[in-house]
Amino acid sequence: MHMQPTSSMKEEFLQKWQMGLQIYRPLIDNTSVSERRKAIKLSADVAMASLRRGTTCWSRALIQKTATEDNFLVRQMLSGIKAETLINKKLPKVMCHRKIVRRSKKILRRRKSRSAIEEVAAKARKLVKKKTQGLRNVVPGGEFMSNDVLLIQETLDYIVSLQTQVNVMRSIVDAAEAGSERTAYYLGKLKFAIEDG
Amino acid sequence: MLEGLVSPESLSFSYADMSVPEMLKWLQQHQQQEVLSLSSNDSPELLQILQFHGSNNDELLQSTFSHFQMVGSGFGTNYNMGFGHSHEAMDGCISRTSSCQIHPPDTMGVMLKNSEENRAISLKNKRKSEDKTREEEKTEKKIKVEAERESNISNKEASSDTSKETSKGASQIQKLDYIHVRARRGQATDRHSLAERARREKISKKMKYLQDLVPGCNTVTGKAGVLDEIINYVQSLQRQVEFLSMKLAVTNPELELAVEDLSVKQAYFTNFPVVIASKPSVMVDVPLFPLDQQGSLNLSVSNPNQTSIDAPSESWETQSQSLFASILR
Numbered sequence: 001m002h003m004q005p006t007s008s009m010k011e012e013f014l015q016k017w018q019m020g021l022q023i024y025r026p027l028i029d030n031t032s033v034s035e036r037r038k039a040i041k042l043s044a045d046v047a048m049a050s051l052r053r054g055t056t057c058w059s060r061a062l063i064q065k066t067a068t069e070d071n072f073l074v075r076q077m078l079s080g081i082k083a084e085t086l087i088n089k090k091l092p093k094v095m096c097h098r099k100i101v102r103r104s105k106k107i108l109r110r111r112k113s114r115s116a117i118e119e120v121a122a123k124a125r126k127l128v129k130k131k132t133q134g135l136r137n138v139v140p141g142g143e144f145m146s147n148d149v150l151l152i153q154e155t156l157d158y159i160v161s162l163q164t165q166v167n168v169m170r171s172i173v174d175a176a177e178a179g180s181e182r183t184a185y186y187l188g189k190l191k192f193a194i195e196d197g
Numbered sequence: 198m199l200e201g202l203v204s205p206e207s208l209s210f211s212y213a214d215m216s217v218p219e220m221l222k223w224l225q226q227h228q229q230q231e232v233l234s235l236s237s238n239d240s241p242e243l244l245q246i247l248q249f250h251g252s253n254n255d256e257l258l259q260s261t262f263s264h265f266q267m268v269g270s271g272f273g274t275n276y277n278m279g280f281g282h283s284h285e286a287m288d289g290c291i292s293r294t295s296s297c298q299i300h301p302p303d304t305m306g307v308m309l310k311n312s313e314e315n316r317a318i319s320l321k322n323k324r325k326s327e328d329k330t331r332e333e334e335k336t337e338k339k340i341k342v343e344a345e346r347e348s349n350i351s352n353k354e355a356s357s358d359t360s361k362e363t364s365k366g367a368s369q370i371q372k373l374d375y376i377h378v379r380a381r382r383g384q385a386t387d388r389h390s391l392a393e394r395a396r397r398e399k400i401s402k403k404m405k406y407l408q409d410l411v412p413g414c415n416t417v418t419g420k421a422g423v424l425d426e427i428i429n430y431v432q433s434l435q436r437q438v439e440f441l442s443m444k445l446a447v448t449n450p451e452l453e454l455a456v457e458d459l460s461v462k463q464a465y466f467t468n469f470p471v472v473i474a475s476k477p478s479v480m481v482d483v484p485l486f487p488l489d490q491q492g493s494l495n496l497s498v499s500n501p502n503q504t505s506i507d508a509p510s511e512s513w514e515t516q517s518q519s520l521f522a523s524i525l526r
Contacts, residue, residue, distance in 0.1 A: 131424035
């Protein structure tokens with residue numbers, strides 16, 4: 001039922017990404033490869049996140065994350081409205097509460113009786129909890145999604161956006177490579193022609 | 198899975214001191230503003246919890262009517278734009294869960310008016326769902342008459358009361374919606390477990406969507422395996438992004454993607470020998486001294502205003518748009 005990356009999404013992503021790269025072009029310090037890679041990746045991430053226009057948790061968290069690396073770029077890429085939401089950082093209060101809850105649950109659990117079936121079920125539940133925590137670590141802003149339903153919804157949306165991003169970037173890279181190959185090919189041909197003639 | 202810190206049920210506990218019919222009457226009397234003020238007084242964490250994402254489930258409503266089941270209410274989408282803006286959060290709609298199950302007639306039906314009263318009432322409720330809620334209440338009555346219930350008599354009275362009141366309320370354009378959960382035979386019917394079951398079903402439904410989305414997930418059974426696959430997939434996508442950006446950084450030293458797009462794709466799809474002058478990194482490897490001086494070979498398509506290639510560039514401009522679009526597909 002959920003969507004695949006649509007062509008309109010891809011186009012919008014490409015536009016925003018190019019806009020971000022335009023911001024980098026006048027900057028002269030993009031000389032090293034790592035600098036350029038960082039610029040490309042950051043503008044791609046912000047472009048992907050801005051597709052959602054602040055409606056999803058992961059997109060806001062991703063924008064905040066890139067803002068810590070390059071505040072200027074993010075502010076330029078987004079309209080003025082978004083700049084304020086960057087300042088409103090999510091409070092880590094929620095995380096602290098979960099730790100306290102977890103600790104108190106641990107203490108309570110020691111008193112519970114253990115049967116064989118219960119132990120197996122408990123282990124399965126533990127495993128699932130570990131995996132959900134792992135998912136939280138991967139999805140941007142996941143630490144703030146204490147609600148599991150929200151986490152899964154966000155993951156869905158994040159995956160679709162990632163697919164869009166990867167699709168567009170790959171097609172650009174392929175086109176760029178094809179172009180460079182073609183030029184190299186023709187240059188080689190001409191070189192031979194010159195050497196022969 | 199992990200229980201949320203503030204579950205929806207906890208919101209209802211603040212009214213535990215009131216009896217059920219009292220509570221429902223209170224609800225009839227007090228309108229949206231009451232609930233809004235209550236919720237806005239709470240901590241911003243609750244607002245986060247109340248930040249629901251939903252989809253428009255009109256087709257779901259249709260199916261429920263046809264089967265005369267417990268009806269879920271309409272969905273809305275609430276987008277929390279800022280964290281300090283409590284009222285903005287309430288401006289959007291709320292999503293209400295619906296779990297509809299078809300059961301054979303020997304099962305018990307339990308009407309559960311859940312903690313819907315405690316949630317913010319939607320201001321942007323669509324007209325469709327409004328009309329449907331009125332119809333819903335009619336079907337509610339029918340189901341109440343037909344269903345067997347082992348719940349308390351007070352519950353019965355309360356629900357029948359509310360049905361009358363809500364039918365009146367519907368005529369007064371009230372926007373109360375209920376979460377109806379049907380309990381299977383032999384399962385606990387208290388609010389906690391029912392709400393928890395509804396939540397679990399929601400989660401499993403979403404996990405099914407994820408399974409469809411992530412390739413290779415269908416073979417794995419069990420939540421842990423599916424989650425594992427999802428994590429791996431997301432990580433691989435992120436790694437791909439890094440790799441592709443590195444590749445681009447290497448092949449395109451001046452980040453001229455905007456310009457290069459068209460020219461590169463033109464070069465790719467047409468058979469013109471095009472030398473893209475904006476890529477010195479490629480040219481470093483090939484000795485170009487004789488070539489550079491030959492102006493005729495230095496066709497730079499990157500500048501569409503160049504006069505040296507007038508006729509082809511015009512067609513390329515139009516072609517590039519379609520090529521551009523075709524690459525994106």
